[in-house]
Amino acid sequence: MKLKFVYLFFFGMALYLGLNSFVENNPYFIITTKDVEVKVPAGFPKPVYDFKENKVTPEGFVLGRKLFYDPILSADSSVSCAFCHQRIAAFAHIDHTLSHGINGLIGNRNVPPLQNLIWQQNFMWDGAINHLEVQPLAPLTNSQEMGESLKHTLEKLQRNKTYVDDFYAVFKDTAITSENLLKALAQFTSLMISANSKFDKYQRGEEEFTEHELSGLKLFRAHCENCHKEPLFTDNTFRNIGIKPDTALRDSGRIKLTGVVDDYMKFKVPGLRNVAMTYPYMHDGRFRTLQQVLKHYADGVFYTNYDKSIEKNVGLTNQEQSDIITFLKTLTDEQFLHDRRFADPNFR
Amino acid sequence: MSQVKLVMRFVICIAVLSTAGSFTEPVEKAKLNIRIEHFAGPQRLSLDSVEYKNALGQTFTVSRFRYYLSNVILKNTDGAEFQSPDYFLVDEAEPDSKLITIKGIPVGNYSSISFTIGVDSLHNCSGAQSGALDPVNGMFWTWSTGYIFLKLEGHADASTSPGHIFEYHIGGYAAPNNCIRRVTLNFKKKGIGIANDKTDELPLKADILEIFKPPTNIDFSKLSSVTDFHNATTIANNYEDMFTINADE
Numbered sequence: 001m002k003l004k005f006v007y008l009f010f011f012g013m014a015l016y017l018g019l020n021s022f023v024e025n026n027p028y029f030i031i032t033t034k035d036v037e038v039k040v041p042a043g044f045p046k047p048v049y050d051f052k053e054n055k056v057t058p059e060g061f062v063l064g065r066k067l068f069y070d071p072i073l074s075a076d077s078s079v080s081c082a083f084c085h086q087r088i089a090a091f092a093h094i095d096h097t098l099s100h101g102i103n104g105l106i107g108n109r110n111v112p113p114l115q116n117l118i119w120q121q122n123f124m125w126d127g128a129i130n131h132l133e134v135q136p137l138a139p140l141t142n143s144q145e146m147g148e149s150l151k152h153t154l155e156k157l158q159r160n161k162t163y164v165d166d167f168y169a170v171f172k173d174t175a176i177t178s179e180n181l182l183k184a185l186a187q188f189t190s191l192m193i194s195a196n197s198k199f200d201k202y203q204r205g206e207e208e209f210t211e212h213e214l215s216g217l218k219l220f221r222a223h224c225e226n227c228h229k230e231p232l233f234t235d236n237t238f239r240n241i242g243i244k245p246d247t248a249l250r251d252s253g254r255i256k257l258t259g260v261v262d263d264y265m266k267f268k269v270p271g272l273r274n275v276a277m278t279y280p281y282m283h284d285g286r287f288r289t290l291q292q293v294l295k296h297y298a299d300g301v302f303y304t305n306y307d308k309s310i311e312k313n314v315g316l317t318n319q320e321q322s323d324i325i326t327f328l329k330t331l332t333d334e335q336f337l338h339d340r341r342f343a344d345p346n347f348r
Numbered sequence: 349m350s351q352v353k354l355v356m357r358f359v360i361c362i363a364v365l366s367t368a369g370s371f372t373e374p375v376e377k378a379k380l381n382i383r384i385e386h387f388a389g390p391q392r393l394s395l396d397s398v399e400y401k402n403a404l405g406q407t408f409t410v411s412r413f414r415y416y417l418s419n420v421i422l423k424n425t426d427g428a429e430f431q432s433p434d435y436f437l438v439d440e441a442e443p444d445s446k447l448i449t450i451k452g453i454p455v456g457n458y459s460s461i462s463f464t465i466g467v468d469s470l471h472n473c474s475g476a477q478s479g480a481l482d483p484v485n486g487m488f489w490t491w492s493t494g495y496i497f498l499k500l501e502g503h504a505d506a507s508t509s510p511g512h513i514f515e516y517h518i519g520g521y522a523a524p525n526n527c528i529r530r531v532t533l534n535f536k537k538k539g540i541g542i543a544n545d546k547t548d549e550l551p552l553k554a555d556i557l558e559i560f561k562p563p564t565n566i567d568f569s570k571l572s573s574v575t576d577f578h579n580a581t582t583i584a585n586n587y588e589d590m591f592t593i594n595a596d597e
Contacts, residue, residue: 053475130493133475137483138490150484178484182476257492259525259577 028340031058031065035341036187038118041195043203043231049118049132049190056187060170061341064188067181069344072156073140081139081185084111087342090274090333091115091192097285108249110285113278115194115336116271121236125267125283126254132190133182150178157181194273194336195231202330209330216327219320223297223313233272233331240265241310242302246284253283264305276329277337290328294321376455378542380422381549384438384446385594386413389557395440402560406568408504408514413556414439415498416480416487417448418471420463422542424456435467435480437487449547457541461550462532465587466497469521469528491576494519497527498587500559507572514572516559518580518587525577527584531591551594558590559583 036056040047054060067073071080084099085091091114093099099107109125123129129138140150157163157176164174171180199217201207209217220228229235238254245252245265254263267283281287287296298321300314316324386393388400388410399407420432432450439445471481472494487496496519507514520527533552542548560566564582574583 128492129490130473131475134483134488134490134493137488141490154484177478178482179476179478186476257577 028343029345031062031341033058036061036191038191039193041193041200041231044195045119045232047118048121049186051190054133054183054186054190056191057170059166060184060187061191062345063166063170064184064186065342065345066166067185068188069346072160073136073153075152081136082344084139085114087344088337089113089277090194090337092278094277094279097280108251109283110280112270113274114189115192115273116232117192118190119232119236122268126257127238127268128257133186136182136185154178154181188342192336192342194333196335197273197333198330199327200231200333210326212323212326213330215320216323216325217330219316219324220327223316224324226309227269227307228272234269236269238263238266238268239307240267240305241297242304242306243282243286243296244303246286249284251284262305265303272328273331274333274337276332290325291321294324377452378455379547380450380453380542381547382420382448382450382552383549384417384448384552384554386440386446387553387555387557389555393440393556400557402504402557402568403562403565404560404567406504406506408502408506408568410440410500410502410556412441412499412501414441414445414487415465416467416495418464418467420450420461422450422453422458423460423462424454424458426456428454428456430454435471437480437485453542455543458535460532460534462530465529465531465584465591466519466527467495467521471495472521489519492520494521497584500556504568504572506568508569509572514568516574516583518574518583520577520580525580527580529584529588531588533591533593535593536595553592553594554590555592556590559587561586 036058038047038051038056068081068085071077071083073080084093086093088094093111097110099109099111112125117123117132120132121130123132123135124138129135137150140153154176157167163176167176167180167184168174170184173180198207198209198213202209202213227235227237227239240253243265252264254266255261257263275281276290279288279290281290281293287293294316297310297313298316300311302310388398391398391400393410393413395413396409396411399409401407415438416435417438418435420434422430422432424430430453432452434448434450436448437445438448467481471477477483481495487499488494489496496517498518499516501513501515503512504514505512509515518527540548540550563585566583566586571579571582574580
């Protein structure tokens with residue numbers, strides 16, 4: 001009887017040690033030079049992000065990934081970037097209309113997906129942020145989000161010996177600076193590239209579209225393309241699509257930044273890749289389904305000062321709406337959603 | 349090798365070297381120290397303790413005064429310009445920050461200096477930066493990316509903000525809310541000579557009372573808080589002329 005327990009104990013130990021070394025050397029989490037090569041997909045424009053100032057290295061990427069998944073960046077160490085940006089949702093947040101931060105505080109915007117960021121000129125729904133590297137400063141210093149001051153975050157990291165070593169390995173600096181923290185995060189987020197959906201394969205002649213997908217694509221090109229421009233499915237402009245502001249949130253969009261009357265209720269045209277995975281929709285997550293989004297465009301009940309080009313969507317039939325949705329689903333990129341490089345390294 | 353040949357080689361060498369030298373005589377570089385002093389009218393500014401009056405006679409104290417000074421250009425008497433690549437964060441509370449050193453200036457005679465109060469648009473859009481431009485300095489906005497060019501904070505009884513505080517955080521690099529302001533100051537008389545054997549010193553004076561004076565007279569009861577683009581250009585237009593060369597130094 002006793003002997004059995006001893007056996008069990010040793011068996012357990014062996015399993016534990018075995019697993020541990022399996023994880024350490026698990027090819028699933030190892031990042032090679034090849035893994036961090038930035039390849040501009042065929043047909044994509046030149047990236048806006050300048051890699052010359054922040055060359056991605058395997059060590060830098062791994063450090064950025066560690067930071068992205070580490071709640072150390074928030075005041076009460078409860079919220080990491082990944083808490084809001086979930087990998088399975090193309091780094092959006094499934095099912096929360098508005099972001100949730102520390103102390104259960106609710107933010108005022110829907111969490112957008114993180115993908116193809118290096119082609120974006122502006123970030124956030126209203127374009128408040130003008131550079132990928134400085135973007136994390138918003139959640140780091142916004143009390144509605146991570147509730148942390150940059151200085152305190154740097155001090156916390158500096159007290160952590162492993163981080164000091166990690167940062168030194170990447171930047172050859174024993175002091176953890178904001179510049180290096182932001183650059184490490186950018187080394188991770190800049191590689192989030194989605195360009196291998198069924199749509200891309202169809203474009204490359206590798207896969208066929210069904211009849212409905214094809215019809216959806218045609219309708220999309222006729223009705224949506226002027227804003228949701230291929231291949232990124234955004235033209236990087238700000239537009240008003242006739243959404244009535246929520247009376248509680250009072251989010252009036254880009255006008256809050258510019259003071260220009262014409263910017264009232266203008267929001268960034270979101271890229272639609274992986275859109276089937278990024279519900280709910282719009283800056284405030286008001287629509288739970290793609291059906292509701294299409295209904296908004298087709299119904300033609302538009303609030304003030306909207307972009308006249310949406311009028312051609314009015315009266316899209318149910319069948320047409322359904323075909324467009326079928327097409328939108330071809331933008332789901334399984335390879336991106338399951339890319340091992342972006343997996344949570346703590347989930348070993 | 350014969351002795352003669354060796355000597356010949358030596359002579360040629362010297363000749364080549366000396367002619368080469370006369371073509372590429374290195375331009376001598378020197379430094380200029382700019383010593384900045386903050387005033388409130390005729391008095392030196394002191395934080396918190398002393399009451400001052402704006403043009404409308406409203407009393408106030410100042411608790412914080414800091415700003416970026418950048419893109420310093422020195423123009424020499426031949427019209428040639430030298431531009432410094434450095435960014436400086438000047439803070440009344442940090443004595444060291446009020447002595448800034450411009451390096452690498454070609455030796456010569458200079459007739460004017462110009463600089464930006466704030467940060468040029470390129471550096472508002474350049475991502476993560478260090479030194480004076482490190483966001484850790486608390487002069488960086490995330491509600492709309494960009495540097496806060498100038499912060500002036502204090503108390504005024506006339507202010508209607510909670511605690512009678514006033515705060516002007518001025519920034520914005522794009523139209524129509526562009527608050528980048530350039531200052532040009534001519535050196536009177538003969539200009540200043542910048543030589544390499546000594547570091548020259550330029551005494552600058554910034555008068556905070558100018559921030560409340562026309563183009564727009566600031567009334568604390570009407571405008572006690574500017575923390576986004578609303579009224580930002582009004583304040584920037586006011587402080588544009590706060591610098592002078594401190595003549596009595």
